[in-house]
Amino acid sequence: MENEGTVGLDCNFELKEVQKLEGHTDRVWGLAWNPVTGLAGVPSVLASCSGDKTVRIWQQAAATGSWECKAVLDETHTRTVRSCAWSPSGKMLATASFDATTAIWENVGDDFECVATLEGHENEVKSVCWNSSGSLLATCGRDKSVWIWEVQPGHEFECVSVLQGHTQDVKMVLWHPSIDLLVSVSYDNTIKIWAEDGESDDWHCVQTLGDSFSGHSSTVWAVSFNSTGDKMVTCSDDLTLKIWDTSLDLTASGSDSSGLWRHLCTLSGYHDRTIFSVHWSRDGVIASGAGDDTIRLFKEIPSDVVNGPSYNMICKKEKVHSMDVNSVQWHPKVPTILASASDDGYIKIWELKAIS
Amino acid sequence: MAIVLLSMWNTLTVYRSYCRISRVAIMGDPATDDIFDSSLSLEDDHLKEGYNEGFEDGKILGKQEGKDVGLKLGFETGEELGFYWGCVNVWNAATRINPDVFSSRVCKNMKQMEELLDKYPILEPEDEHIDEIMASLRLKFRIIASSLSVHIEYNGYPKSSEGNTIGF
Numbered sequence: 001m002e003n004e005g006t007v008g009l010d011c012n013f014e015l016k017e018v019q020k021l022e023g024h025t026d027r028v029w030g031l032a033w034n035p036v037t038g039l040a041g042v043p044s045v046l047a048s049c050s051g052d053k054t055v056r057i058w059q060q061a062a063a064t065g066s067w068e069c070k071a072v073l074d075e076t077h078t079r080t081v082r083s084c085a086w087s088p089s090g091k092m093l094a095t096a097s098f099d100a101t102t103a104i105w106e107n108v109g110d111d112f113e114c115v116a117t118l119e120g121h122e123n124e125v126k127s128v129c130w131n132s133s134g135s136l137l138a139t140c141g142r143d144k145s146v147w148i149w150e151v152q153p154g155h156e157f158e159c160v161s162v163l164q165g166h167t168q169d170v171k172m173v174l175w176h177p178s179i180d181l182l183v184s185v186s187y188d189n190t191i192k193i194w195a196e197d198g199e200s201d202d203w204h205c206v207q208t209l210g211d212s213f214s215g216h217s218s219t220v221w222a223v224s225f226n227s228t229g230d231k232m233v234t235c236s237d238d239l240t241l242k243i244w245d246t247s248l249d250l251t252a253s254g255s256d257s258s259g260l261w262r263h264l265c266t267l268s269g270y271h272d273r274t275i276f277s278v279h280w281s282r283d284g285v286i287a288s289g290a291g292d293d294t295i296r297l298f299k300e301i302p303s304d305v306v307n308g309p310s311y312n313m314i315c316k317k318e319k320v321h322s323m324d325v326n327s328v329q330w331h332p333k334v335p336t337i338l339a340s341a342s343d344d345g346y347i348k349i350w351e352l353k354a355i356s
Numbered sequence: 357m358a359i360v361l362l363s364m365w366n367t368l369t370v371y372r373s374y375c376r377i378s379r380v381a382i383m384g385d386p387a388t389d390d391i392f393d394s395s396l397s398l399e400d401d402h403l404k405e406g407y408n409e410g411f412e413d414g415k416i417l418g419k420q421e422g423k424d425v426g427l428k429l430g431f432e433t434g435e436e437l438g439f440y441w442g443c444v445n446v447w448n449a450a451t452r453i454n455p456d457v458f459s460s461r462v463c464k465n466m467k468q469m470e471e472l473l474d475k476y477p478i479l480e481p482e483d484e485h486i487d488e489i490m491a492s493l494r495l496k497f498r499i500i501a502s503s504l505s506v507h508i509e510y511n512g513y514p515k516s517s518e519g520n521t522i523g524f
Contacts, residue, residue: 118502119501119502119505119507120498120499120502122498150461158459158461158462158503159499159502159503160461162495162499164495201461201464
């Protein structure tokens with residue numbers, strides 16, 4: 001299904017800038033909200049990583065509601081930090097760098113200490129992600145491989161498996177929100193789904209979403225699952241967003257991960273530059289950030305039994321940054337808060353509001 | 357009178373020899389090939405001769421070059437395999453002293469690495485799986501080194517550009 005550049009009927013939302021966070025001295029590549037903050041009196045915490053080789057931790061002050069830089073994680077990575085991810089417990093932060101290592105940091109009081117360094121990739125690591133139980137970590141990089149690590153007591157990490165299959169740079173890895181299914185997206189234009197055969201450390205590719213599945217025609221930069229995990233959205237250099245859904249029965253316990261994903265919908269005609277980042281909020285709003293310095297928001301409109309679900313753009317915000325938008329991330333607990341990071345070195349916090 | 361006759365006879369004999377030589381020179385000895393044949397095939401003959409000479413020289417040079425390349429590659433491969441064998445032997449020795457020194461997953465990887473080393477067709481450089489096995493070996497080694505958090509790397513045979521750093 002194509003939504004060809006028509007402005008959706010309910011484009012009556014706007015993004016209001018809450019604050020601009022300054023501090024990084026080079027482009028900001030990635031953002032990660034601490035998943036256990038922002039609720040029940042716990043101030044929201046956001047991590048950002050940059051080409052300046054550092055990671056900054058930002059916290060929202062309870063009294064004023066304004067954001068401050070609480071910590072700078074430096075003197076560890078020797079090159080750009082490309083991606084960061086909090087463990088599900090919020091206690092550890094993994095940072096992936098162009099220096100081919102992934103560092104694991106632990107929050108000790110107000111400080112962060114690097115407690116482990118994972119080596120293995122031959123060159124730049126592009127993305128890192130924890131699974132839903134926090135027992136596994138996945139990394140991917142320019143060496144075309146995806147590494148799966150098991151988290152062990154005493155900050156030990158053991159390599160479980162190295163997944164080879166992509167023929168080019170792997171841009172991002174993401175675990176499914178509830179089952180141990182891993183998705184990777186690459187410069188080779190494909191999306192690969194990986195699953196374990198039994199409990200034998202035997203991971204293999206169960207599906208490749210490429211041409212034959214109505215896949216992307218250029219580099220796929222990012223992927224995001226909806227909150228229930230039955231749909232995912234990918235964004236690409238081909239200027240489109242694609243929605244995929246699965247026949248997996250996620251409600252059955254001990255889910256068999258062999259269900260296949262199929263193409264549901266392609267959103268094209270919106271961005272006119274590479275879409276670098278996409279994130280699906282708990283409320284079902286898809287945010288996309290692109291090389292055209294714009295953020296767009298989409299929402300599913302109730303599905304028609306005949307045609308299936310389709311998506312409308314509900315908001316478009318231009319010139320959100322003066323350069324490429326590298327990352328957009330919704331707040332995990334407050335679904336109207338969005339953070340964006342850019343090549344311009346700034347991070348912006350936004351609030352989604354209905355236009356009165 | 358006899359002197360005149362004799363000198364006439366000499367002249368005639370000389371003249372007849374001359375004619376015979378000339379006739380042979382112009383028309384060739386009918387019992388052998390036409391002497392111009394060899395000038396018509398001159399280019400072909402030279403080509404064939406050149407080719408044969410080159411071929412013979414090439415055979416010798418090629419064999420020497422092949423021997424040099426084989427020696428170089430063989431040494432590099434042997435050195436790399438030897439390095440991996442060394443690692444596997446050290447790890448096995450450690451396991452014999454303390455069977456629990458490595459986790460079961462790491463032990464499994466070490467066993468797989470040993471199997472790959474056994475499988476490497478060292479005497480068959482034309483075997484189609486040779487590159488695949490070496491790539492798997494290198495990956496297995498990186499996985500084990502990473503799981504043990506050990507900073508050992510196989511650096512390969514020093515390239516000539518790095519030769520200056522070798523001291524004795």
